[in-house]
Amino acid sequence: MAITSTAVKQETLNPYEIVQRQIEIAASHLNLPQQEIEFLKRPMRVLTVNFAVKMDDGSVKVFEGYRSQHNDAIGPTKGGIRFHPDVTLDEVKALSMWMSFKCGVVSLPYGGGKGGVICNPAEMSKGELERLSRGFMEAIADFVGPDKDIPAPDVYTNAQVMAWMVDTYSKKKGSFQPGVITGKPIILGGSKGRNEATARGCVFTILEALEELGKKPNEATVAIQGYGNAGRIAAELLTELGFTIVAVSDSKGAIYNQNGLDLEAVNACKDAGSLANYDKKYQITAESILELDVDVLIPAALENVITSVNADNVKAKIVAEAANGPTTPEADKILSEKGVLVIPDILANAGGVTVSYFEWVQNLMSFYWSEEEVNEKLQVKMVEAYREVRFLAKEHQTDLRTAAFMISIKRIAEAMRIRGWV
Protein backbone atom coordinates (compact mmCIF):
# COMPACT_ATOMS: atom_id res chain seq x y z
CA MET A 1 0.00 0.00 0.00
CA ALA A 2 1.72 3.23 -1.14
CA ILE A 3 1.94 5.85 1.55
CA THR A 4 4.08 8.75 0.42
CA SER A 5 3.68 11.40 3.09
CA THR A 6 6.95 12.88 4.35
CA ALA A 7 5.96 12.41 7.99
CA VAL A 8 5.76 8.65 7.58
CA LYS A 9 9.30 8.51 6.24
CA GLN A 10 10.49 8.98 9.82
CA GLU A 11 9.23 5.54 10.77
CA THR A 12 10.06 2.28 9.07
CA LEU A 13 7.38 0.58 7.04
CA ASN A 14 9.50 -2.54 6.55
CA PRO A 15 7.43 -5.30 8.24
CA TYR A 16 10.57 -7.27 9.15
CA GLU A 17 12.00 -4.30 11.06
CA ILE A 18 8.59 -3.66 12.60
CA VAL A 19 8.23 -7.17 14.02
CA GLN A 20 11.80 -6.99 15.35
CA ARG A 21 10.86 -3.75 17.11
CA GLN A 22 7.73 -5.38 18.55
CA ILE A 23 9.87 -8.24 19.89
CA GLU A 24 12.27 -5.78 21.52
CA ILE A 25 9.42 -3.87 23.18
CA ALA A 26 7.88 -7.05 24.61
CA ALA A 27 11.24 -8.53 25.61
CA SER A 28 12.05 -5.38 27.61
CA HIS A 29 9.35 -6.51 30.09
CA LEU A 30 10.70 -10.05 30.33
CA ASN A 31 14.29 -9.89 31.38
CA LEU A 32 15.45 -12.50 28.84
CA PRO A 33 19.08 -13.18 27.92
CA GLN A 34 20.03 -11.19 24.80
CA GLN A 35 20.89 -14.32 22.74
CA GLU A 36 17.33 -15.60 23.10
CA ILE A 37 15.94 -12.32 21.83
CA GLU A 38 18.43 -12.23 18.95
CA PHE A 39 17.45 -15.75 17.91
CA LEU A 40 13.75 -14.84 17.95
CA LYS A 41 14.41 -11.77 15.80
CA ARG A 42 15.29 -13.92 12.77
CA PRO A 43 13.64 -16.78 10.89
CA MET A 44 15.51 -20.08 11.22
CA ARG A 45 15.10 -21.00 7.55
CA VAL A 46 14.08 -19.14 4.41
CA LEU A 47 13.68 -20.60 0.93
CA THR A 48 13.58 -18.52 -2.27
CA VAL A 49 12.32 -20.24 -5.39
CA ASN A 50 12.02 -19.21 -9.03
CA PHE A 51 9.77 -21.37 -11.14
CA ALA A 52 8.37 -21.27 -14.67
CA VAL A 53 4.67 -21.18 -15.51
CA LYS A 54 3.19 -21.65 -18.98
CA MET A 55 0.82 -18.77 -19.71
CA ASP A 56 -2.31 -19.07 -21.86
CA ASP A 57 -0.72 -17.12 -24.76
CA GLY A 58 2.04 -19.75 -25.09
CA SER A 59 4.70 -17.69 -23.33
CA VAL A 60 6.56 -18.87 -20.23
CA LYS A 61 6.82 -16.59 -17.21
CA VAL A 62 9.22 -16.99 -14.29
CA PHE A 63 7.76 -16.25 -10.85
CA GLU A 64 9.64 -15.68 -7.62
CA GLY A 65 8.29 -17.06 -4.36
CA TYR A 66 9.37 -17.48 -0.75
CA ARG A 67 8.70 -19.72 2.25
CA SER A 68 9.97 -18.61 5.63
CA GLN A 69 10.08 -20.81 8.75
CA HIS A 70 10.59 -18.65 11.78
CA ASN A 71 11.03 -21.01 14.71
CA ASP A 72 10.15 -24.67 15.21
CA ALA A 73 11.11 -25.08 18.86
CA ILE A 74 7.48 -25.79 19.80
CA GLY A 75 6.41 -27.79 16.74
CA PRO A 76 6.15 -27.71 12.95
CA THR A 77 5.82 -24.29 11.40
CA LYS A 78 2.44 -23.12 10.15
CA GLY A 79 1.10 -20.22 8.13
CA GLY A 80 -0.51 -19.10 4.92
CA ILE A 81 0.64 -18.48 1.36
CA ARG A 82 0.02 -15.06 -0.17
CA PHE A 83 -0.26 -14.31 -3.90
CA HIS A 84 0.19 -10.56 -4.40
CA PRO A 85 2.21 -8.24 -6.67
CA ASP A 86 3.75 -6.46 -3.66
CA VAL A 87 5.05 -9.59 -1.87
CA THR A 88 8.66 -9.15 -0.65
CA LEU A 89 11.04 -11.47 1.16
CA ASP A 90 11.05 -9.19 4.20
CA GLU A 91 7.26 -9.20 4.27
CA VAL A 92 7.14 -13.01 4.18
CA LYS A 93 9.79 -13.23 6.92
CA ALA A 94 7.78 -10.83 9.09
CA LEU A 95 4.54 -12.68 8.44
CA SER A 96 6.20 -15.96 9.47
CA MET A 97 7.35 -14.33 12.71
CA TRP A 98 3.89 -12.96 13.47
CA MET A 99 2.63 -16.54 12.90
CA SER A 100 4.95 -17.87 15.65
CA PHE A 101 3.67 -15.30 18.12
CA LYS A 102 0.07 -15.87 17.01
CA CYS A 103 0.33 -19.62 17.56
CA GLY A 104 1.82 -18.90 20.98
CA VAL A 105 -1.06 -16.64 22.05
CA VAL A 106 -3.63 -19.37 21.37
CA SER A 107 -1.31 -22.16 22.65
CA LEU A 108 -1.03 -24.17 19.45
CA PRO A 109 1.80 -26.72 19.12
CA TYR A 110 3.29 -24.83 16.17
CA GLY A 111 5.94 -22.35 15.22
CA GLY A 112 5.36 -19.76 12.51
CA GLY A 113 5.76 -20.07 8.76
CA LYS A 114 4.59 -18.07 5.77
CA GLY A 115 4.88 -18.12 2.02
CA GLY A 116 4.36 -15.68 -0.80
CA VAL A 117 4.58 -15.46 -4.56
CA ILE A 118 5.03 -12.20 -6.44
CA CYS A 119 2.16 -12.29 -8.92
CA ASN A 120 -1.13 -10.62 -9.73
CA PRO A 121 -3.94 -13.20 -9.58
CA ALA A 122 -6.45 -10.57 -10.77
CA GLU A 123 -4.72 -10.62 -14.17
CA MET A 124 -4.42 -14.41 -14.46
CA SER A 125 -6.83 -16.98 -15.88
CA LYS A 126 -7.97 -19.93 -13.76
CA GLY A 127 -5.64 -22.22 -15.73
CA GLU A 128 -2.65 -19.91 -15.15
CA LEU A 129 -3.49 -19.71 -11.44
CA GLU A 130 -3.66 -23.50 -11.23
CA ARG A 131 -0.26 -23.88 -12.92
CA LEU A 132 1.20 -21.18 -10.65
CA SER A 133 -0.18 -22.88 -7.51
CA ARG A 134 1.09 -26.29 -8.59
CA GLY A 135 4.45 -24.84 -9.67
CA PHE A 136 4.99 -23.15 -6.31
CA MET A 137 4.07 -26.30 -4.36
CA GLU A 138 6.36 -28.37 -6.58
CA ALA A 139 9.18 -25.91 -5.82
CA ILE A 140 8.68 -25.95 -2.02
CA ALA A 141 7.54 -29.59 -1.60
CA ASP A 142 10.72 -30.79 0.10
CA PHE A 143 10.68 -27.79 2.46
CA VAL A 144 7.12 -28.35 3.76
CA GLY A 145 5.28 -31.42 5.07
CA PRO A 146 2.59 -32.49 7.57
CA ASP A 147 5.13 -32.72 10.40
CA LYS A 148 7.45 -29.99 9.12
CA ASP A 149 5.70 -26.90 7.78
CA ILE A 150 2.00 -26.68 6.96
CA PRO A 151 0.76 -23.90 4.62
CA ALA A 152 -2.78 -22.45 4.43
CA PRO A 153 -4.64 -19.63 2.62
CA ASP A 154 -3.77 -15.95 2.96
CA VAL A 155 -4.35 -12.91 0.73
CA TYR A 156 -5.59 -13.87 -2.79
CA THR A 157 -5.34 -17.61 -2.14
CA ASN A 158 -8.31 -19.80 -1.19
CA ALA A 159 -9.59 -23.37 -0.79
CA GLN A 160 -9.25 -24.05 -4.54
CA VAL A 161 -5.58 -23.02 -4.47
CA MET A 162 -5.06 -25.28 -1.43
CA ALA A 163 -6.73 -28.15 -3.37
CA TRP A 164 -4.29 -27.80 -6.27
CA MET A 165 -1.40 -27.65 -3.85
CA VAL A 166 -2.40 -30.70 -1.79
CA ASP A 167 -2.90 -32.62 -5.04
CA THR A 168 0.56 -31.71 -6.35
CA TYR A 169 2.23 -32.55 -3.02
CA SER A 170 0.34 -35.86 -2.73
CA LYS A 171 1.28 -36.92 -6.26
CA LYS A 172 4.91 -36.19 -5.49
CA LYS A 173 4.81 -38.28 -2.30
CA GLY A 174 2.81 -41.13 -3.85
CA SER A 175 -0.21 -41.02 -1.53
CA PHE A 176 -2.85 -38.51 -0.38
CA GLN A 177 -1.37 -36.24 2.28
CA PRO A 178 -4.19 -34.01 3.57
CA GLY A 179 -2.16 -32.92 6.61
CA VAL A 180 0.31 -30.97 4.47
CA ILE A 181 -1.99 -28.00 4.02
CA THR A 182 -5.10 -26.56 5.69
CA GLY A 183 -7.95 -24.42 4.44
CA LYS A 184 -8.75 -27.18 1.93
CA PRO A 185 -12.21 -27.79 0.47
CA ILE A 186 -14.27 -29.99 2.85
CA ILE A 187 -14.32 -32.88 0.32
CA LEU A 188 -10.50 -33.05 0.48
CA GLY A 189 -10.33 -33.08 4.27
CA GLY A 190 -10.95 -29.41 4.98
CA SER A 191 -12.47 -28.54 8.34
CA LYS A 192 -15.98 -27.28 8.70
CA GLY A 193 -15.79 -23.70 9.94
CA ARG A 194 -12.27 -22.96 8.58
CA ASN A 195 -13.54 -20.59 5.90
CA GLU A 196 -15.26 -18.42 8.53
CA ALA A 197 -12.72 -19.00 11.31
CA THR A 198 -10.56 -15.88 10.96
CA ALA A 199 -13.60 -13.63 11.04
CA ARG A 200 -15.38 -15.64 13.72
CA GLY A 201 -12.33 -15.57 15.97
CA CYS A 202 -12.02 -11.83 15.45
CA VAL A 203 -15.68 -11.38 16.39
CA PHE A 204 -15.14 -13.30 19.65
CA THR A 205 -12.37 -10.86 20.60
CA ILE A 206 -14.49 -7.85 19.62
CA LEU A 207 -17.30 -9.08 21.89
CA GLU A 208 -14.83 -9.32 24.78
CA ALA A 209 -13.50 -5.82 24.12
CA LEU A 210 -16.97 -4.35 23.73
CA GLU A 211 -18.02 -5.76 27.06
CA GLU A 212 -15.14 -3.88 28.67
CA LEU A 213 -16.41 -0.67 27.15
CA GLY A 214 -19.87 -1.44 28.54
CA LYS A 215 -21.50 -1.39 25.09
CA LYS A 216 -23.92 -3.82 23.50
CA PRO A 217 -23.59 -5.11 19.92
CA ASN A 218 -26.79 -3.38 18.84
CA GLU A 219 -25.34 -0.05 19.99
CA ALA A 220 -22.07 -0.48 18.07
CA THR A 221 -21.07 0.74 14.61
CA VAL A 222 -18.32 -0.88 12.53
CA ALA A 223 -16.04 0.10 9.61
CA ILE A 224 -14.12 -2.62 7.77
CA GLN A 225 -11.17 -2.13 5.41
CA GLY A 226 -10.80 -5.16 3.11
CA TYR A 227 -13.75 -7.24 1.93
CA GLY A 228 -12.36 -10.73 1.42
CA ASN A 229 -12.27 -13.82 3.59
CA ALA A 230 -11.59 -11.93 6.83
CA GLY A 231 -13.45 -8.65 6.23
CA ARG A 232 -16.58 -9.80 4.45
CA ILE A 233 -17.31 -12.71 6.76
CA ALA A 234 -16.70 -10.46 9.78
CA ALA A 235 -19.30 -8.05 8.35
CA GLU A 236 -21.80 -10.89 8.01
CA LEU A 237 -21.21 -12.37 11.47
CA LEU A 238 -21.31 -8.98 13.18
CA THR A 239 -24.55 -8.11 11.40
CA GLU A 240 -26.09 -11.35 12.67
CA LEU A 241 -25.14 -10.25 16.20
CA GLY A 242 -26.81 -6.85 15.82
CA PHE A 243 -23.81 -4.60 15.02
CA THR A 244 -24.33 -1.93 12.37
CA ILE A 245 -21.79 -2.06 9.51
CA VAL A 246 -21.51 1.53 8.32
CA ALA A 247 -18.50 1.32 6.00
CA VAL A 248 -16.53 -1.27 4.02
CA SER A 249 -13.82 -1.12 1.38
CA ASP A 250 -11.88 -3.26 -1.06
CA SER A 251 -8.80 -2.55 -3.19
CA LYS A 252 -10.83 -0.43 -5.61
CA GLY A 253 -13.51 1.34 -3.59
CA ALA A 254 -14.84 2.37 -0.18
CA ILE A 255 -18.46 2.99 0.80
CA TYR A 256 -20.13 4.57 3.84
CA ASN A 257 -23.68 4.94 5.06
CA GLN A 258 -23.99 6.32 8.59
CA ASN A 259 -27.34 4.55 8.98
CA GLY A 260 -25.86 1.17 8.11
CA LEU A 261 -25.09 -0.49 4.78
CA ASP A 262 -27.42 -2.98 3.14
CA LEU A 263 -25.07 -6.02 3.21
CA GLU A 264 -27.06 -7.95 0.65
CA ALA A 265 -26.61 -5.14 -1.85
CA VAL A 266 -22.94 -4.77 -0.88
CA ASN A 267 -22.31 -8.50 -1.37
CA ALA A 268 -24.09 -8.52 -4.73
CA CYS A 269 -21.92 -5.58 -5.84
CA LYS A 270 -18.72 -7.30 -4.64
CA ASP A 271 -19.68 -10.61 -6.30
CA ALA A 272 -20.17 -8.76 -9.58
CA GLY A 273 -16.75 -7.06 -9.42
CA SER A 274 -15.72 -4.44 -6.92
CA LEU A 275 -17.14 -2.02 -4.38
CA ALA A 276 -16.10 0.81 -6.71
CA ASN A 277 -19.31 0.03 -8.63
CA TYR A 278 -21.56 0.61 -5.58
CA ASP A 279 -24.05 3.51 -5.59
CA LYS A 280 -21.93 6.66 -6.05
CA LYS A 281 -23.69 8.56 -3.26
CA TYR A 282 -22.11 6.24 -0.69
CA GLN A 283 -18.55 6.35 -2.09
CA ILE A 284 -15.79 7.74 0.17
CA THR A 285 -12.00 7.84 -0.19
CA ALA A 286 -9.99 4.73 0.62
CA GLU A 287 -8.09 6.45 3.46
CA SER A 288 -11.13 8.00 5.16
CA ILE A 289 -12.57 4.61 6.11
CA LEU A 290 -9.88 4.41 8.80
CA GLU A 291 -10.88 7.77 10.26
CA LEU A 292 -14.66 7.36 10.62
CA ASP A 293 -16.35 7.95 13.95
CA VAL A 294 -17.24 4.33 14.70
CA ASP A 295 -17.08 2.04 17.70
CA VAL A 296 -15.09 -0.69 15.95
CA LEU A 297 -12.59 -0.37 13.12
CA ILE A 298 -11.45 -3.62 11.48
CA PRO A 299 -8.44 -3.33 9.19
CA ALA A 300 -8.80 -6.56 7.16
CA ALA A 301 -6.55 -5.95 4.16
CA LEU A 302 -2.80 -5.33 4.25
CA GLU A 303 0.05 -3.99 6.41
CA ASN A 304 0.93 -0.42 7.42
CA VAL A 305 -2.42 1.26 7.00
CA ILE A 306 -2.42 2.94 10.43
CA THR A 307 0.82 4.88 10.74
CA SER A 308 2.17 7.95 12.52
CA VAL A 309 0.49 10.01 9.79
CA ASN A 310 -3.11 9.02 10.37
CA ALA A 311 -3.19 7.36 13.83
CA ASP A 312 -4.23 10.59 15.51
CA ASN A 313 -7.24 10.78 13.18
CA VAL A 314 -8.53 7.34 14.16
CA LYS A 315 -11.80 7.86 16.06
CA ALA A 316 -12.73 4.22 16.66
CA LYS A 317 -12.84 3.04 20.27
CA ILE A 318 -11.72 -0.48 19.32
CA VAL A 319 -9.35 -1.43 16.51
CA ALA A 320 -9.60 -5.18 15.83
CA GLU A 321 -6.73 -6.20 13.57
CA ALA A 322 -8.08 -8.92 11.30
CA ALA A 323 -5.18 -8.11 8.94
CA ASN A 324 -1.58 -8.90 9.79
CA GLY A 325 0.55 -5.88 10.59
CA PRO A 326 -1.91 -3.04 9.89
CA THR A 327 -0.55 -0.77 12.65
CA THR A 328 3.02 0.49 12.93
CA PRO A 329 4.78 0.78 16.33
CA GLU A 330 4.62 4.61 16.10
CA ALA A 331 0.89 4.43 15.46
CA ASP A 332 0.52 2.01 18.37
CA LYS A 333 1.96 4.64 20.71
CA ILE A 334 -0.44 7.29 19.43
CA LEU A 335 -3.47 5.01 19.67
CA SER A 336 -2.52 3.91 23.15
CA GLU A 337 -2.20 7.55 24.30
CA LYS A 338 -5.62 8.28 22.83
CA GLY A 339 -7.09 5.35 24.78
CA VAL A 340 -7.99 3.31 21.70
CA LEU A 341 -8.24 -0.39 22.54
CA VAL A 342 -6.20 -2.19 19.87
CA ILE A 343 -6.80 -5.95 19.65
CA PRO A 344 -3.51 -6.95 18.01
CA ASP A 345 -3.35 -9.09 14.88
CA ILE A 346 -1.65 -12.01 16.63
CA LEU A 347 -4.72 -12.26 18.86
CA ALA A 348 -7.56 -10.82 16.75
CA ASN A 349 -6.94 -12.96 13.66
CA ALA A 350 -5.74 -16.11 15.44
CA GLY A 351 -9.05 -17.87 14.73
CA GLY A 352 -7.86 -18.82 11.25
CA VAL A 353 -4.80 -20.74 12.37
CA THR A 354 -6.71 -22.17 15.33
CA VAL A 355 -9.23 -23.88 13.05
CA SER A 356 -6.37 -24.79 10.70
CA TYR A 357 -4.88 -26.61 13.67
CA PHE A 358 -8.24 -28.35 14.21
CA GLU A 359 -8.22 -29.28 10.51
CA TRP A 360 -4.72 -30.75 10.77
CA VAL A 361 -5.69 -32.73 13.90
CA GLN A 362 -8.78 -34.08 12.09
CA ASN A 363 -6.61 -35.03 9.08
CA LEU A 364 -4.12 -36.88 11.28
CA MET A 365 -6.96 -38.77 13.01
CA SER A 366 -9.09 -39.18 9.85
CA PHE A 367 -12.02 -38.35 12.12
CA TYR A 368 -14.10 -35.28 11.40
CA TRP A 369 -15.99 -32.89 13.67
CA SER A 370 -19.28 -31.04 13.27
CA GLU A 371 -19.21 -27.31 12.58
CA GLU A 372 -20.78 -26.72 15.98
CA GLU A 373 -17.93 -28.58 17.69
CA VAL A 374 -15.32 -26.61 15.74
CA ASN A 375 -16.96 -23.27 16.58
CA GLU A 376 -17.30 -24.13 20.25
CA LYS A 377 -13.63 -25.12 20.50
CA LEU A 378 -12.66 -21.94 18.64
CA GLN A 379 -14.67 -19.79 21.04
CA VAL A 380 -12.99 -21.38 24.07
CA LYS A 381 -9.51 -20.75 22.59
CA MET A 382 -10.23 -17.15 21.57
CA VAL A 383 -11.91 -16.09 24.80
CA GLU A 384 -9.20 -17.70 26.93
CA ALA A 385 -6.49 -16.04 24.86
CA TYR A 386 -8.15 -12.61 25.01
CA ARG A 387 -8.56 -12.80 28.80
CA GLU A 388 -5.00 -14.01 29.36
CA VAL A 389 -3.61 -11.18 27.23
CA ARG A 390 -5.89 -8.62 28.90
CA PHE A 391 -4.82 -9.79 32.34
CA LEU A 392 -1.11 -9.59 31.56
CA ALA A 393 -1.52 -6.17 29.92
CA LYS A 394 -3.15 -4.82 33.08
CA GLU A 395 -0.50 -6.40 35.28
CA HIS A 396 2.37 -4.90 33.28
CA GLN A 397 0.60 -1.66 32.29
CA THR A 398 1.16 -2.38 28.61
CA ASP A 399 -0.97 -2.45 25.51
CA LEU A 400 -2.47 -5.75 24.37
CA ARG A 401 0.10 -6.23 21.57
CA THR A 402 3.01 -6.12 23.98
CA ALA A 403 1.25 -8.49 26.39
CA ALA A 404 0.41 -10.92 23.57
CA PHE A 405 4.04 -10.92 22.39
CA MET A 406 5.21 -11.45 25.98
CA ILE A 407 3.09 -14.60 26.35
CA SER A 408 4.45 -16.11 23.13
CA ILE A 409 8.05 -15.05 23.57
CA LYS A 410 8.11 -16.68 27.01
CA ARG A 411 6.75 -19.95 25.58
CA ILE A 412 9.12 -20.14 22.65
CA ALA A 413 12.13 -19.11 24.73
CA GLU A 414 11.33 -21.81 27.27
CA ALA A 415 11.08 -24.46 24.54
CA MET A 416 14.40 -23.31 23.01
CA ARG A 417 16.05 -23.42 26.43
CA ILE A 418 14.74 -26.88 27.34
CA ARG A 419 15.87 -28.21 23.95
CA GLY A 420 19.29 -26.77 24.73
CA TRP A 421 19.39 -24.39 21.73
CA VAL A 422 20.16 -21.21 23.65
Ligand SMILES: NC(=O)C1=CN([C@@H]2O[C@H](COP(=O)(O)OP(=O)(O)OC[C@H]3O[C@@H](n4cnc5c(N)ncnc54)[C@H](O)[C@@H]3O)[C@@H](O)[C@H]2O)C=CC1
Ligand atom coordinates in the same frame (compact mmCIF):
# COMPACT_ATOMS: atom_id res chain seq x y z
N1 LIG B 1 -7.52 -15.84 5.35
C1 LIG B 1 -7.13 -16.10 6.57
O1 LIG B 1 -7.44 -17.16 7.13
C2 LIG B 1 -6.34 -15.12 7.35
C3 LIG B 1 -6.07 -13.87 6.87
N2 LIG B 1 -5.40 -12.98 7.65
C4 LIG B 1 -5.08 -11.65 7.17
O2 LIG B 1 -6.25 -10.94 6.82
C5 LIG B 1 -5.94 -10.01 5.80
C6 LIG B 1 -6.88 -10.21 4.64
O3 LIG B 1 -6.74 -11.54 4.17
P1 LIG B 1 -7.92 -12.34 3.47
O4 LIG B 1 -9.21 -11.77 3.86
O5 LIG B 1 -7.64 -13.77 3.66
O6 LIG B 1 -7.59 -12.00 1.95
P2 LIG B 1 -8.58 -12.01 0.71
O7 LIG B 1 -7.72 -12.18 -0.46
O8 LIG B 1 -9.70 -12.96 0.92
O9 LIG B 1 -9.20 -10.55 0.73
C7 LIG B 1 -8.41 -9.41 0.70
C8 LIG B 1 -9.33 -8.22 0.62
O10 LIG B 1 -8.57 -7.04 0.84
C9 LIG B 1 -8.90 -6.12 -0.18
N3 LIG B 1 -7.80 -5.19 -0.37
C10 LIG B 1 -6.62 -5.40 -0.96
N4 LIG B 1 -5.90 -4.27 -0.98
C11 LIG B 1 -6.68 -3.33 -0.37
C12 LIG B 1 -6.51 -1.97 -0.08
N5 LIG B 1 -5.40 -1.35 -0.41
N6 LIG B 1 -7.52 -1.32 0.57
C13 LIG B 1 -8.67 -1.95 0.90
N7 LIG B 1 -8.87 -3.25 0.65
C14 LIG B 1 -7.89 -3.92 0.02
C15 LIG B 1 -9.22 -6.96 -1.39
O11 LIG B 1 -9.95 -6.24 -2.34
C16 LIG B 1 -10.01 -8.07 -0.74
O12 LIG B 1 -11.34 -7.65 -0.55
C17 LIG B 1 -4.47 -10.21 5.47
O13 LIG B 1 -3.69 -9.33 6.22
C18 LIG B 1 -4.23 -11.64 5.92
O14 LIG B 1 -2.88 -11.89 6.19
C19 LIG B 1 -5.03 -13.27 8.94
C20 LIG B 1 -5.29 -14.49 9.46
C21 LIG B 1 -5.89 -15.55 8.70
Ligand SMILES: O=C(O)CCC(=O)C(=O)O
Ligand atom coordinates in the same frame (compact mmCIF):
# COMPACT_ATOMS: atom_id res chain seq x y z
O1 LIG C 1 -4.40 -21.04 8.83
C1 LIG C 1 -3.20 -20.95 8.92
O2 LIG C 1 -2.45 -21.89 9.08
C2 LIG C 1 -2.52 -19.59 8.87
C3 LIG C 1 -3.37 -18.46 8.42
C4 LIG C 1 -2.50 -17.25 8.26
O3 LIG C 1 -1.73 -17.18 7.32
C5 LIG C 1 -2.48 -16.22 9.27
O4 LIG C 1 -3.00 -16.43 10.38
O5 LIG C 1 -1.93 -15.14 9.00
